[in-house]
Amino acid sequence: RESGCSWWSRPLPSNGSVTSTPPCRASTPTTVSSSYMAFAPAWFFFVLSAACCAILAASAAPEGMLDTDPAAASCRLAPDGSPYCKGEDVQLYQHDLSLNQRRLQRDVSDMSTIESGIDPSATSECVEVPLDSQTHEAGRGSGWTQRLTHLEDACLNWNPSQAEEPPRPSGCLGPLAQLVGTWQGFGHATIWEPVAPFPSMQLQGPRFTVAPRYYETLTFKPIIGTAVNKGYSGNKHMNAKCRVEQALQGLTYTQEVHISWGGELHKLLHAETGALMYNAVPGGDSNWTVSRMGALARGITFNAHGNHQEYQGDDVKSRLIRELSALDLRTTPTDKCIDYLSKVEAEYDSNMTSSVDMHSYLIDHSYAIEPIEQSSTVERVTKIDFPQATILNSPFLDKAAKTTNFKSTFFIESVRLENGDLEQRLQYAQSCQLEFSQRLDCISCPGLSRDANGCYPQVTKNLSGCFVDVSRDPSCSQKPYISWPHVQVADLKRVA
Numbered sequence: 428r429e430s431g432c433s434w435w436s437r438p439l440p441s442n443g444s445v446t447s448t449p450p451c452r453a454s455t456p457t458t459v460s461s462s463y464m465a466f467a468p469a470w471f472f473f474v475l476s477a478a479c480c481a482i483l484a485a486s487a488a489p490e491g492m493l494d495t496d497p498a499a500a501s502c503r504l505a506p507d508g509s510p511y512c513k514g515e516d517v518q519l520y521q522h523d524l525s526l527n528q529r530r531l532q533r534d535v536s537d538m539s540t541i542e543s544g545i546d547p548s549a550t551s552e553c554v555e556v557p558l559d560s561q562t563h564e565a566g567r568g569s570g571w572t573q574r575l576t577h578l579e580d581a582c583l584n585w586n587p588s589q590a591e592e593p594p595r596p597s598g599c600l601g602p603l604a605q606l607v608g609t610w611q612g613f614g615h616a617t618i619w620e621p622v623a624p625f626p627s628m629q630l631q632g633p634r635f636t637v638a639p640r641y642y643e644t645l646t647f648k649p650i651i652g653t654a655v656n657k658g659y660s661g662n663k664h665m666n667a668k669c670r671v672e673q674a675l676q677g678l679t680y681t682q683e684v685h686i687s688w689g690g691e692l693h694k695l696l697h698a699e700t701g702a703l704m705y706n707a708v709p710g711g712d713s714n715w716t717v718s719r720m721g722a723l724a725r726g727i728t729f730n731a732h733g734n735h736q737e738y739q740g741d742d743v744k745s746r747l748i749r750e751l752s753a754l755d756l757r758t759t760p761t762d763k764c765i766d767y768l769s770k771v772e773a774e775y776d777s778n779m780t781s782s783v784d785m786h787s788y789l790i791d792h793s794y795a796i797e798p799i800e801q802s803s804t805v806e807r808v809t810k811i812d813f814p815q816a817t818i819l820n821s822p823f824l825d826k827a828a829k830t831t832n833f834k835s836t837f838f839i840e841s842v843r844l845e846n847g848d849l850e851q852r853l854q855y856a857q858s859c860q861l862e863f864s865q866r867l868d869c870i871s872c873p874g875l876s877r878d879a880n881g882c883y884p885q886v887t888k889n890l891s892g893c894f895v896d897v898s899r900d901p902s903c904s905q906k907p908y909i910s911w912p913h914v915q916v917a918d919l920k921r922v923a
Contacts, residue, residue, distance in 0.1 A: 552660040552711060553669035571669040573660070575708065582707035583653065583674040590651045599653075599676045601705035601716065602735045602809045605839045606647040606678060610853050613687065614641050614917030615790050616696075617758045621828060621863050625887040626911060628758070641696055642687035643917055645853070647678040647703070654704065662711070673710030675718075678703050698724040717811050719835070726821025727830055733813035744805040747838065751795045754836060754856045756916065758790055762909050764867035764882035790914050795854055798918055802842045806849070809839040818859075831910070833859040851921040860910040869903035871896040 553571040575583065582599040619626045654675040659667035684697035701721030706712070715732040722728045738746060759765075799805060816833040824830065835857030842850045867886055872893040875883045886893065897903040 551668070552671055573669055573671050573710070579674070579708045582676060583655065583672060585676075586653045587651060590649075595649075595676070599705070599707050600649070600678075601707065602737065602811060602839070603647075603676075603678050603703050603705050603717065605809060605851075606703070606853070607649055608647060608921050609923040610643075610645045610647075610919040611922050612643060612853075612917060612919035614643050614684070614915060615794055616641060616684075616913070616915040617790060618913045619760075619861065619911035624890050626864050626909075641684050642692055643682065643684045643919060645680060645682050645919060647680045649678055650676065650702070653707075656710065658710065660711070671710045672708065673706070673712055674708035675704040676707050677705050677718075717813075719813055719816075726824055727818065729816045729818045729833055731813035731816035731833065731835070733811060735809060735811045737807070737809045739807040743808055744799065744802070747799055747805055747808050747840065748796055750808075750810065750838070751799065751854070752792050754792065754795070754916075755858065756790045756792060756856060756914055757858075758912050758914050760909055760911055762866060762868070763880055764886075765909070790916055794916055795856065795918065798852070798854075799840075799842070801845075802850075803845050803847075804843040805840055806843055807841040811837040811839070828861045828863040829908075830913075831860045831862060833857070853919040853921070854917065855919075856914070856916045858912055858914045861913055862906075862908040862910055864909045864911075865895060866903065866907060866909055869895060869897060869899050869907060871899070 552574055554574045555570055556572045578596065578598050581596040585593075585596055585599060587593060618629055620629050654677075656673040656675070658671050658673070660669045660671045661667065679702050680700065682697065682699040682701075683695065685695055686693035699721050701719065704718045704720070706716050706718070716734050717732075719731045719733070720729070813835045818830055818833055820829050835855060838852075838854045840852040840854065842852050844850055867883065868881055870883075870886075870890075870893045872883050872886060872889065874892065875886065875889065878884055881899075883889075883893075895903075895907070897907075
């Protein structure tokens with residue numbers, strides 16, 4: 428027989444998921460000799476009493492604990508061998524005794540882990556299942572299957588043939604559930620364009636107004652089904668213990684941006700389709716919770732991964748304002764040879780309406796902050812942040828104006844207006860860099876003198892006599908072009 432410890436080890440629920448260790452000292456199987464058979468009745472009574480107590484404890488547990496995330500309850504062995512448990516989990520007592528005995532039949536590596544005081548079931552991606560179980564028959568592993576919480580198991584296996592049949596388990600969309608619907612509103616955007624002899628800033632909106640903006644429609648629709656990726660536990664492609672699956676659920680989206688002027692929509696500026704996916708079952712890839720994939724009509728696709736956080740309470744409004752104020756909305760490049768507020772403005776007045784100076788082209792934080800300051804209270808905010816992305820440009824753009832360093836931040840807000848109405852708002856800021864036009868610190872211009880920074884003053888008027896000189900700086904070969912910011916800020920409201 429196994430030692431009495433096996434009767435107290437944590438059971439495996441019907442779905443095969445379990446975390447936590449047996450709250451007792453691990454020991455090796457022990458053979459009971461005939462000289463001890465006289466004590467068998469007493470020993471059996473002790474075990475039966477323990478099992479009955481365990482069942483009573485499970486039946487007395489609050490109903491809400493039955494769906495407890497196994498990761499929330501962890502048991503370890505203290506250095507002296509006594510049990511130490513953090514949290515409660517009634518799954519500790521909902522057990523099948525024969526299955527628990529099988530869980531103690533571990534391989535050598537697991538036994539070495541137990542002897543060090545850590546149960547591998549607390550950290551492993553896999554748990555053992557009966558050979559005749561449905562999970563085993565489904566082919567998810569030879570006697571082992573992926574460790575899942577109840578919610579993860581429900582999300583992984585939800586894949587209906589049509590909408591709401593059966594309904595999507597609550598929680599599988601994560602923060603994305605708040606986005607379903609149509610959002611409309613205004614925004615600001617700036618972009619630098621290749622103009623000979625040197626780039627010029629343009630507005631995505633009418634250029635003859637000091638407050639340019641565009642009108643945007645953004646629609647999110649739920650994907651009816653689950654996207655499942657499959658791999659091996661621990662990314663071991665040989666002798667893996669079990670198969671591991673990642674389950675993604677999410678939304679598709681369509682975005683259209685038009686010039687807005689005089690209450691009318693004019694030409695289309697931007698068209699984009701894509702998807703936002705929630706990492707419902709990480710499957711070992713737990714560094715992110717939300718991903719965004721998009722395709723732009725002009726030949727750019729991207730894939731971004733990020734995380735979300737939700738906050739509510741008395742200080743939500745002030746915290747949101749701080750978050751909006753911290754957004755990076757810089758619209759001018761950081762190239763050391765270009766000071767646009769002092770050099771480019773005068774040089775390119777001919778490209779601008781005389782009533783619009785360079786300062787009016789800059790996006791500031793007030794556009795995002797003012798609507799929040801005018802609200803009565805902000806009851807809840809969900810922030811989704813995508814700090815970086817993988818980008819694929821079309822062959823033309825890859826050579827002419829390559830897009831890099833794309834990042835975006837979304838704020839889903841429940842705002843209480845002065846009249847008492849609750850309004851759902853979606854604010855976002857996103858930016859990228861467009862690489863074109865030769866860096867001015869990577870050229871040599873015979874007959875011209877450099878300033879203290881190594882730059883040629885007003886060189887853009889005399890570029891015809893200059894040539895590329897990569898010897899000026901080692902980075903000139905690796906990054907030959909100037910990075911020009913493209914910045915967008917939008918304030919949308921849910922309309923349907």
